[in-house]
């Protein structure tokens with residue numbers, strides 16, 4: 564599975580530092596990461612973040628890994644004309660030059676499938692993002708309430 | 717309402733004519749004079765609750781018929797707790813609406829009906845609903861009961877596989893509002909802003 568190529572690598576990259584400021588990697592800036600607390604580990608977890616591209620060339624998110632999930636996947640929720648919501652897998656989304664890839668409730672989200680343990684409110688976990696051009700960056704994702712609808716200010 | 721009344725009663729000939737037309741339009745389309753379109757005969761709209769024959773199991777294991785909801789205004793929506801995205805978002809939204817309505821919302825039935833009866837047992841629903849507004853009641857049933865409920869609400873439910881063995885459920889995401897008499901009121905669309913949603917709920921609370 565393309566999006567979990569370095570599932571094991573993430574264990575060694577765990578810095579354990581909660582960042583408030585955007586993390587810069589090449590021309591990209593990763594910001595506003597948060598996850599929803601899960602109830603147990605039997606259901607997938609949900610997480611969100613924003614990647615801004617400050618460069619002149621498009622980049623792509625080609626891989627994801629985290630020790631909390633055996634299978635992180637990017638999904639997009641769409642609602643059809645008839646009001647039917649569905650989730651579809653998103654493969655390697657582009658971060659346009661000067662633009663951003665925004666994950667937020669009701670839109671694109673990170674599905675943390677096969678959780679290795681519950682995501683507990685108040686905790687954090689490392690998430691590694693692998694970009695085609697900018698390379699790899701690991702961020703700490705704070706776990707907010709199951710009722711949260713956005714990142715903490 | 718009072719604004720419209722003032723317009724209808726006020727002013728000279730020309731304004732009275734204009735305002736009168738406006739007032740009449742409001743009266744017929746949206747006001748108390750509106751012929752309530754019966755959803756019983758419109759295949760695109762949910763049946764009146766009193767016409768639904770289905771019985772479901774709530775998150776405390778009690779058997780409740782949809783027809784039992786008649787007598788109080790009802791807010792009903794479909795979802796499934798496996799989904800970490802649409803479901804918590806909708807439940808968070810509805811919890812916020814209910815909190816904004818405060819004690820006013822105490823007379824509502826708030827029904828979260830699972831679109832995924834296989835995974836959402838009463839226990840799974842009870843566990844999942846704990847962090848949300850306690851006025852939200854989860855409902856499940858046999859796959860047949862859920863299919864019958866979906867049909868009565870004119871809701872589409874479709875299971876779709878995602879990675880080995882797991883599946884997701886596509887489902888109609890709107891929130892259905894019914895008046896206390898069980899007649900269908902309106903739908904709050906997914907994503908609809910709370911500034912529109914809360915007044916819609918208030919309206920069904922105030923309609924007999």
Ligand SMILES: [Cu+2]
Pocket residue numbers: 638639650672674800801
């Ligand atoms: Cu998803």
